[in-house]
Amino acid sequence: MSLKRVVITGIGVVSPLGKGLPALMKGIEEGRSTVQRMEGWEAYHGLQSLVAAPAELRDEKLIPRQKRRSMGRMSIFAAQAADEAVADAGINLAQEDRWRVGSIIGSTMGSARSINETFEIMMPQKDLSKLSSTMFFQCMSHTASVNVAQYLGLNGTIMAPAAACASALHSIGAGYDLIRLGRQEVLLCGGAEELHPTVTASFDILYATSTKYNDRPHLTPRPFDKDRDGLVCGEGSGIVVLEEYERAVKRNARIYAEIVGYSTTGNGLHMSQSNKESMVTCMQQALRDAAAAPGSIDYINAHATATVQGDQEEAEAIREVFGSTVPVSSLKGYIGHTLGASGAIELAASLAMMDRGIVYPTLNLENVGPECRGIGHVMKPESRELRTILKNGFAFGGINAALVCRKI
Amino acid sequence: MIDQDIINKTNKVFEESFEIEKERLVPTAHIFTDLGLDSLDIVDLVVALQNTFGVKIRNEERVRDIRTLEDIYKFIAEMKKEEAGKTS
Numbered sequence: 001m002s003l004k005r006v007v008i009t010g011i012g013v014v015s016p017l018g019k020g021l022p023a024l025m026k027g028i029e030e031g032r033s034t035v036q037r038m039e040g041w042e043a044y045h046g047l048q049s050l051v052a053a054p055a056e057l058r059d060e061k062l063i064p065r066q067k068r069r070s071m072g073r074m075s076i077f078a079a080q081a082a083d084e085a086v087a088d089a090g091i092n093l094a095q096e097d098r099w100r101v102g103s104i105i106g107s108t109m110g111s112a113r114s115i116n117e118t119f120e121i122m123m124p125q126k127d128l129s130k131l132s133s134t135m136f137f138q139c140m141s142h143t144a145s146v147n148v149a150q151y152l153g154l155n156g157t158i159m160a161p162a163a164a165c166a167s168a169l170h171s172i173g174a175g176y177d178l179i180r181l182g183r184q185e186v187l188l189c190g191g192a193e194e195l196h197p198t199v200t201a202s203f204d205i206l207y208a209t210s211t212k213y214n215d216r217p218h219l220t221p222r223p224f225d226k227d228r229d230g231l232v233c234g235e236g237s238g239i240v241v242l243e244e245y246e247r248a249v250k251r252n253a254r255i256y257a258e259i260v261g262y263s264t265t266g267n268g269l270h271m272s273q274s275n276k277e278s279m280v281t282c283m284q285q286a287l288r289d290a291a292a293a294p295g296s297i298d299y300i301n302a303h304a305t306a307t308v309q310g311d312q313e314e315a316e317a318i319r320e321v322f323g324s325t326v327p328v329s330s331l332k333g334y335i336g337h338t339l340g341a342s343g344a345i346e347l348a349a350s351l352a353m354m355d356r357g358i359v360y361p362t363l364n365l366e367n368v369g370p371e372c373r374g375i376g377h378v379m380k381p382e383s384r385e386l387r388t389i390l391k392n393g394f395a396f397g398g399i400n401a402a403l404v405c406r407k408i
Numbered sequence: 409m410i411d412q413d414i415i416n417k418t419n420k421v422f423e424e425s426f427e428i429e430k431e432r433l434v435p436t437a438h439i440f441t442d443l444g445l446d447s448l449d450i451v452d453l454v455v456a457l458q459n460t461f462g463v464k465i466r467n468e469e470r471v472r473d474i475r476t477l478e479d480i481y482k483f484i485a486e487m488k489k490e491e492a493g494k495t496s
Contacts, residue, residue: 065426065427066444066446066448066449069448069452129455129458129466130455130458130459131455132451132452132455133448133449133451133452133455134448134452
């Protein structure tokens, strides 16, 4: 059986830099940090990191109430990103074979605010009677994917990989496989996540957050920098429209890139510590899937969250596979770590870079940490033709994912 | 004669929880066909009415017979009367 080709024909983003891909790219172009000190977070005893990169929730009432009522914050972001992606792809969903269009949108978990609110309502008196009918739909793990599917009336495959910070790449990888196999024609793939002090706390208790920049928030996170001290949480959603190549060509769609390679591996060693060897294998397998030599990669969009150990492992893995010549940058300095959404938001920005022929640098990378040296760090905007790019995404649980996209 | 306070508070629930314009909140309005509520909304309506009027109606069979806003006004009035009877 011959495999189908899969292309990306639409992009939608809600990020800390604003609603829409143009807002994201404008902020990156301007070198703007969205990290700020969060009001009220001091109330959480023991929380060391008081910074985050919030996105603005706006225009949500444009979503009809009966579609919106089951959406937590993250699902609203996802619905808005999906709207943008579908419009960008020029697809009229009403005219599609509805069984062949679906959504695969992952996240670490359901809406953090809704989960907290549910327990705040319920726990003091152990009383369920004040819970709304739709609270559970906001809390469940597949909330973003099903809310987008219900909002847009999708009848095809509806899935929600929950792989923490690799969720979006898992979603795109799963969509790539489903279209390659001919099971679906169009899939809205990506991730969504929302900010909450309890989300930052999950990293904070593991000493994985940035804690030294609470009074200078714009200087953190600092991926690959010698003074990096941990990650900063962000929020938002990124959705890409994956489409079978022949039909995209037939309808004369704008094609951002073809997905030519994907791989995901587990490290099988440690729940929270990154592992170079399994990252190396993941990237090598993605390259093999793409039939691409390491030297043919024009840009690597790193996962690099600015944790001390994670950045080191990724830098060493990239050095081993690619040496020092391939340009590498991380976008976490601009928008923080958008967790389950990061793979898709950062892929969207990478595809825009491909489109513009420009590579944007790692914000806050001033002095490369000695253990992160030997790879092609991008320190300032560089004009160059990007034909083939690789996007990394790693997650708690020892999960690695890598995606290779090529311009056609 | 229904207490105006019950009417006002009930209508406020429809305005705030279900985003329905004030002008549409007439006593004869059918809550499903005219106001567009569905089965999930009814669960939230029950919670909102319980919170607003301090009555327990979740397991009350008479909820199933409610069709119009006026039915709700009357039902709440009855419930409040019954609760008052229990406490007196």
